[in-house]
Amino acid sequence: AQKITQTQPGMFVQEKEAVTLDCTYDTSDPSYGLFWYKQPSSGEMIFLIYQGSYDQQNATEGRYSLNFQKARKSANLVISASQLGDSAMYFCAMREGWYNNNDMRFGAGTRLTVKP
Amino acid sequence: SQTIHQWPATLVQPVGSPLSLECTVEGTSNPNLYWYRQAAGRGLQLLFYSVGIGQISSEVPQNLSASRPQDRQFILSSKKLLLSDSGFYLCAWSVGKETQYFGPGTRLLVL
Numbered sequence: 001a002q003k004i005t006q007t008q009p010g011m012f013v014q015e016k017e018a019v020t021l022d023c024t025y026d027t028s029d030p031s032y033g034l035f036w037y038k039q040p041s042s043g044e045m046i047f048l049i050y051q052g053s054y055d056q057q058n059a060t061e062g063r064y065s066l067n068f069q070k071a072r073k074s075a076n077l078v079i080s081a082s083q084l085g086d087s088a089m090y091f092c093a094m095r096e097g098w099y100n101n102n103d104m105r106f107g108a109g110t111r112l113t114v115k116p
Numbered sequence: 117s118q119t120i121h122q123w124p125a126t127l128v129q130p131v132g133s134p135l136s137l138e139c140t141v142e143g144t145s146n147p148n149l150y151w152y153r154q155a156a157g158r159g160l161q162l163l164f165y166s167v168g169i170g171q172i173s174s175e176v177p178q179n180l181s182a183s184r185p186q187d188r189q190f191i192l193s194s195k196k197l198l199l200s201d202s203g204f205y206l207c208a209w210s211v212g213k214e215t216q217y218f219g220p221g222t223r224l225l226v227l
Contacts, residue, residue, distance in 0.1 A: 035215065043204055045160075045218035091159060104150075104216055106160040 003027065004094050004107035011112050013082045020067070021077040021110045023092030032096045034075040036066065039089040039109070048090075051075055082114045118143035122207050122219040129226055135180075135194040137222050139207030142188065147209040149190040150216060151182055154204040166190060202226045 005024045013019035025034065036048045051059045051066045059066045067076040079086055092107040119142045129135060141147050148167050152160040162175045164182035172182050179198060183191045190207055202225050208216040 037218075043206075043221045043223070045206060045208075045221075047215050047217060050215055093160075104162065108159045 003096075003105040004092050006092055006107035006110050008110045009108075011110055012115060013079075013112065014115050015084060016081055018078060018080045019082055019112065021079070021090050021092075021112065023075045023077065023107060025073050025075060025092075025094045027073075027094065027096050029096045032094055034066070034068070035093040035095070035104075036064070036075075036077045037091045037093065037106075038086075039091060041088070045091070049077065079112075084114050084116060087112060087114045118209070118217065120207060120209055120217060120219040122205075122222050124222060125220065126223045127225070129197050129224065131199055131226055132196045135192070135197050135201070135224070137192040137205055137207075137224075139190040139192075139219055140188055141190075141209045144188070144209065144211065146187060147211060149184065150208040150210075151190065151192050152206045152208065152218075154206060154221075156203070160206065164192070197226045199226050 003026050007022055011019060032053045034051045038046045038048050049059050049061045049064045049066050051068045058068050063080045065078045067078055075092060089109045089111050091109045093104055095104045121140050123138055150165045151163040153163055154160050163180060164172055164174055166172050166184045169184055169187055172184060180192060180194050192205060205222045205224060207219040210216045
């Protein structure tokens with residue numbers, strides 16, 4: 001079964017507007033971490049934001065915020081004031097458990113295009 | 117600060133030829149190291165991870181292997197490449213279970 005689901009293969013947003021990229025996950029482990037990465041055309045995976053399963057507040061990093069809804073098992077990424085440089089693939093990932101080192105699972109990704 | 121290097125950046129190899137991709141990390145000790153593969157337009161697939169020198173765990177059985185001869189060096193190898201080995205190979209490091217940070221990647225095309 002898919003651990004991480006990103007249902008939007010592609011998204012378009014107008015420059016300076018906000019956009020939400022969806023991510024749902026599946027785990028029975030009470031301890032997990034959720035990550036978002038950005039992959040521009042150069043290929044490098046750039047870490048954006050992290051949310052722990054026990055964190056009480058939604059994570060924020062500059063223009064990035066994570067809308068964490070634990071009961072729904074969703075961890076949507078919100079990008080405010082989109083910029084042309086935000087055009088890229090975005091991947092949601094999950095790390096389950098506390099003692100394993102090999103359990104980072106990635107979604108299929110969403111391609112975001114920012115229109116001028 | 118920590119940096120991660122991968123080389124080569126791009127590689128074109130014939131089917132049946134050997135492969136060696138190298139990844140090195142600077143600025144940290146005893147990192148966890150990972151090899152991922154990304155097929156065109158797809159997500160990442162974990163291939164190998166290592167928690168220490170000589171300690172390799174394989175996630176997907178295939179004709180690839182990994183080695184960690186030094187604390188901050190991770191090598192991905194193959195004795196005979198297949199067409200299906202084409203893809204984008206990413207190395208990553210983490211401290212324990214913290215965030216994974218990725219290198220610039222190697223684009224491999226097997227012809």
